[in-house]
Amino acid sequence: MCQARLELCQRAQVLRHRAEVKCLHLLGFTQCLSSPNNSQCFFYNKKYQKKQDKPQLLIAATEEQVRSVDVVQQSKNIGVAEREHDIKDPVELEIARQTLTFLNMEDAVTKPKPHVKIAQEDGSCPAVERIPDLQGALPQATLLIQNLQEGEVHAVHPELGPGGSWKPNDCQARDKIAVIIPYRDRQTHLTRLIDFLIPILQRQRLDFRFIVTEQYGNDLFNKGRIMNAAFIFAESLGVDCVVFHDVDMFPQDDRNPYSCPPGPRHLGAFVSNLGYQLWYKEIVGGVLAVSMADYRAVNGYSNQFWAWGGEDDDMGQRILSLNYTIERPNPETGRYSMLKHVKRKRTAPKLIYKLLGNSANRVAYDGLNETDKWTIRKVTTRPLYYHLYVDVGPVPEEWRAKA
Structure with a gap:
């Protein structure tokens, strides 16, 4: 029960501006999980903080009160009605409404789902499209959570092994995957993404772990090199396939399969900020x-693209040049929300377009086989992911001059 309330607290933190949520865990997360009567969520009006030491409590959402229609209605009055005057973005307002709907947790708290037999006759897990307990369309309210800490996520998911690893216990996983996340300066995105993906990958019955690959130092970014380094590390873990996953991409439907594909599969084809349109065939x-x-x-990603842009389009051209078909999901189930962030312009567009003009010709010599182009300086095994620090070498002068 406490885990359900912890999730309620986390999800409800999106009520910002005049109405906010504080979760008070009187004995801390670990003890709370074993002592379910010591956690409450309090909704309070932020403006009272400046007038008195203790905020005025408007709602105390305990396990019993969460199921109350009055609580849901009051939270709507406090949350949505007041937010409508503060938020102009219709998408953000809809996310807030979804969050408030989540407050009605009667089914989640009091009516556990009946056990569904998952394993096939040979004990293996079914293909993702045949798993009966997927949810389909996913609420996107968690995308507004700020400052979610790694310790909070791990407390809710104590079943994870080192590096955020997990495998199902009700069937034999078909695929052993590694989710590789290229990372720089987006800690709040990273924690939210891992928190969001864990239950999806668990419902899909995958044997998974996370690899966060970060460039050592603050020089011009080389995404291709840190991806190649992470792939080499993933090979050492004995995985069947990898999923390269930008830190700001959140799936809108758990029927989009993260399992190992027969050929390259572009999962993130239909994205919110691109109008859910596929703009060109090479996009991956x-x-x-x-x-x-x-x-x-x-031969992996090209090592020659610096700063921002180009390496993904180059990868798409590599795939097509070898006569692969780029598989893509159904446009309805394959949608993603992209978190808002500061857009970075392409640093050297002329250099990028020149490289893209001969992508197919560089496959043989520019990529994964150039292991002297990067060095993994450090590997840290964290509760939620393996953290790689990758030295990508010196920046060519022609790229630095354009930076």
């Missing part, structure tokens, strides 16, 4: 699943 950015053999066949 955002979220890309690929088997270990196929990644080696295309």
Whole structure:
């Protein structure tokens, strides 16, 4: 029960501006999980903080009160009605409404779902499209949570092993995957993404772990090199395939399969900020699943793109040049929300377009086989992910001059 309330507290934190949520865990997360009567969520009006030491409590949402229609109605009055005067973005307002709907947790708290037999006759897990307990369309309210801490996520998911690893216990996983997340300066996005993906990958009955690959130092970014380094590390873990996943991409439906594909699969094809349109055939950015053999066949990502832009389009051209078909999900189930962030312009567009003009010709010599282009300086095994620090070498002068 406490875990359900912890999730309620986390999800409800999106009520900002005049109405906010504080979760008080009187004995801390670990003890709370074993002592379910010591956690409450309090809704309070932020403006009272400046007038008195203790905020005026408007709602104390305990396990019993969460199921009360009055609580839901009051929270709507406090949350949505007042937020409508503060928020102009209709998408953000809809996310707030979804969050308030989540407050009616009667089914989640008091009516556990009946056990569904998952394993097939041979004990293996079914293909993702045949798993009966997927949810379909996913609420996007959690995207507004700020400052979610790694310790909070791990407390809610104590079942995870080192590096955020997990495998199902009700069937034999078909696929062992590694989710590779290229990272720089977006800690709040990273924690939210992992928190969001964990239950999806668990429902899909995948044997998974997370690898966060970060460039050492603050020089011009080289995404291709840190991806290649992470792939080499993933090979050492014995995975069947990798899913390259941008830190700001959140799936809108758990029927979009993160399992190992027969050929390169562009999961992140239909994205909110692109109007859910597929703009050109080579696009593979955002979220890309690929088997270990196929990644080696295309020689991984190019090592020659610096700063921002170009390496994903180059990868798409590599894939097509070797006569692969880029698989994409159903446009309805394959949608993603992209978190808002500061857009970075392409640093050297002329250099990028020149490289893209001969992508197919560089496959043989520019990529994964150039292991001297990067060095993994440090690997840290954290509760939620493996953290790689990758030295990508010196920046070529022609790129630095354009920076």
